[in-house]
Amino acid sequence: MTEQHSAIEVDGLGVRFRLGRRGRRSFKDLFAGKKRRNRPGEFWALRDVSFRVRQGEAIGVVGRNGQGKSTLLKLVAGVLLADEGQVRVHGGVAPLIELTGGFVGDLTVRENVRLTAGLHGMGRAEVSARYDDIIDFAELEKFQDTPYKHLSNGMKVRLAFSVVSQLEEPILLVDEVLAVGDKAFRDKCYQRIDELLAEGRTLFFVSHNEKDLRRFCTRGLYLNKGGLVLDASIGEVLDSYNADNP
Known part of the structure; x- marks a missing residue:
């Protein structure tokens, strides 16, 4: 896949958190540019994750709570910095993440x-x-x-x-926001997302709602314990996820 046809490129992505008060490396650590060894009290939220998203593609990300889905979305949005690997995003993003943040x-x-x-x-x-x-x-x-x-x-x-x-923006990042609001508003949201996809926007969608995932997405990524278990059609990904989590 050539770069000009990619909306998102992720290569060897890894992000590490500290347990306790300070979940990420300090700015001092970042400026020092030190690659620390894994220490007790740290864990990898994501490790060695690689995939490509084509322009105009609709991708659903699935996995149990705490498996790295929202962390991955925030890395793509540029909210978090990776400890390993890299994320390349070709085009601006419209982030439907933690929607009410930023309002006064x-x-x-x-x-x-x-x-x-x-x-x-x-x-x-x-x-x-x-x-x-x-x-x-x-x-x-x-x-x-x-x-x-x-x-x-x-x-x-x-x-x-x-x-x-x-x-x-050409890339739409969505994290569970369709789970809120009444039915009439959700229907309006669905219609609006349908319109954006019809315009050729790229959708990167994190959700636990299987019906929504099947409605909007053609391809899926299954994350487990911070790793990419399966990258396949959304049907295959959901079948695999459901088999592992009956």
């Missing part, structure tokens, strides 16, 4: 839309052009001047999904 409680809905969209890279003119669509999707027309902290949890999630799903 004392700011209004209107102010938070402009702030959060700007933090994700939207210019002022683009935010203005998309503002009404964001508010309409989130169904918050009557709450535009309400402080964010006074919204219900469901409203907060709707607003966050609406902002991020308006980004025009």
Whole structure:
């Protein structure tokens, strides 16, 4: 596979955490550039993981809790740094991860839309052009001047999904966000993701929901104990995962 046709390239990826108060290496360690040996009280969340994701492909990542799925997603998003190997991402990412992060409680809905969209890279003119669509999707027309902290949890999630799903980045990173909200909102999310995939976006999707995985994904990655057990069609991956976890 040539680089120009790849959206994500992962080679020999490994990330190590410390048990206790400090889960990752300090900045001092990083600047020193030292490769430490594994010590007691440390564990590898991911080790020797390699795969490619083609542009326009929809990939589902499965595995039990604590097996490295969300860690892998954060490495692709650039939130975490790897201890071994590398991740190359060709194009910007729209991260549907920990959706309500970055919003400010004392700011209004209107102010938070402009702030959060700007933090994700939207210019002022683009935010203005998309503002009404964001508010309409989130169904918050009557709450535009309400402080964010006074919204219900469901409203907060709707607003966050609406902002991020308006980004025009070619790679969509999704981590279990479709498990929240009522059925009507989930249906809107499904329709929006269908639209993004029809536009040729790349989907990297972490979920425990087999129905969602089969709906959106054609290929799957099965992680276990920080390693890549299987890279195959989503059906084969889910069958293998279910056989190991009856």
